[in-house]
Amino acid sequence: MHTGFYDEIHEEFREVVREFVTREVTPHYKQWDAAHMMPRALWEAAAENGLLGLAVPEEHGGMGLADYRFRMIIDEELARADALGAALAFHLHDDWVLPALLQFATEEQKQSWLPRFMDGSFVSSVGFTEPGAGSDLRGVRTKATKNDDGSWTLNGQKTFIGNGISGDGALVLARTDGSDVKQRGGATSFSLFLVTKEGNPGYTPGNQLEKMGLKASDTAELFFSDVQIPAANLIGEEGRGLEYVKAILPQGRLAVAAAAVVVAETVLDQTLDYVTQRNAFGERIADFQNTRFQLADLQTGLEAAQRYLAAQVEGFNAGQLDLAGASKAKLHASEFAKKCVDICLQLHGGYGYILEYPVAQAYLAVRLLTIFGGTSEILKETIAQELLAGSAPNSR
Structure with a gap:
């Protein structure tokens, strides 16, 4: 994300996450990917490092880290480790199910369930x-x-x-x-x-x-x-089930938007490294005009997506993010990420089609982001409804 988005306390948290990913995720992730399953030991290790149930209030034994920037740091470090499957699993737990409990569960239910959401005993x-x-x-x-x-x-x-x-x-x-x-x-x-x-x-x-x-x-x-x-x-x-689902959708869609921006940023960084090291016809790929123009477009789009996401995160932290705003963030970020990864794969040439390369894995992963949590078409309907409601007679 852009300079100034994170404070010192976030960077201290990042060190904890990075050490966790290096020790518990990176050495094993290819094996999990091949097995199509992550072990319970990963959840237990995440719990030991305080990475589950970040938003659980202190009165229920949690850290009360409702600031969404902490969740984004987990995404960023898992993306940099090419472990997006782990990021998705944690999202489902912390950004979809947990908010429903925090908002609508009784005190008795919270006392019973929230500790298990933090200690890794209930996935x-x-x-x-x-x-x-x-x-x-x-x-x-x-x-x-x-x-x-x-x-x-x-x-x-x-x-x-x-x-x-x-x-x-x-x-x-x-x-x-x-x-x-x-x-x-x-x-x-x-x-x-x-x-x-x-x-x-x-x-x-x-x-x-x-x-x-x-x-x-x-x-x-x-x-x-x-x-x-x-x-x-x-x-x-x-x-009131549908009402409750609608209430948790903003955080769920914000989570997908955050993941999309993280994927785009990570893949673009990887592509910059690749094109500055790879030669063709006696020149670096980075020195061809087409490459430079593509990279310039992607960097501009990335910064726009980052700034818009930052505004929505600020709104979420202030308790002001609504469904339309989260839908806009997810629509823009997920569609941009899809475009960005596609172009970056092309800049990798034949290597981009090899699954050993992170850009190929990202290409397969990012395609979910315009579907999961509401398709782009549904998001456009949500945004249009807000737009048309605001332009109706006597609505202003």
Whole structure:
């Protein structure tokens, strides 16, 4: 990020993260990538270094690091180590599931769950997407039926679930109003649950889904067959699930925007090193006009993305980031990162197509960022709705 974005305390935190990545991630990441799975030992080591649940308040045993710059430092150091799969796994845990607990869980739920989010004993997943319901969550068919004692019985299926195999549970959006699962639900048709795998034989992860990139982060389907959910695992109030999902979307989309800017910055730095060392026709690749013009465009675009992201992070830290602002940040950053990595791969020539080179891995990974957390098309709809609402008669 640009000069002045981080303070001294952030750089001190960076040293902790960098040492953790060097010791616990870099020596093993290629093995995890090949195995399509990261071990629980990684989560335990991250917990020992204070890298999980950064925003958990001090009264619940956390450090209360709600300043999003700390989360970005973790991304930056993992990206520099070409370990983006680990960054994604941590994002799901800290930027999607944890915010729901911090905002909507009861004090009893926080006392029960937050320590486990910090100590690595509970790795979480986000169970929103289904085979027939991606961006349109009102199409969710997974159904939770309330039992006489206030508990719930869950049946359904989720897909594209990060940490789906390795995780211990998921934040699940389910239909709870008894409506026909073949129809789109209403605004109050859904509720959120924290569903645990332990003690629930009907909670079954499917096979590992073969992805283009980010393979170290396992992704799978989840199947729920008469899974029993205690009443205490309902997050917030019944019927407000969609409202809660909308409330956590700004941080989730900010997380993707931050990851996109980090990837673009890292790959551009790697490409600068490559073109200044590689020769063709007796000249450095960096000395060809096409290369210089491409690099100039990318650096300008990167700085614009960094500045815009910095403004949104500042808004988040002040409690002022809304869904439209986060959508703009994700749209711009993810689309720029996709363009940047594509051009950088081209500047690598044939080596850019070899998976041993980080730019090839980044090319496969960055393609997810315009899809995950809301496709670019959905983001444009969100932004347009805000724009048109502001231009409607009597709206000013």
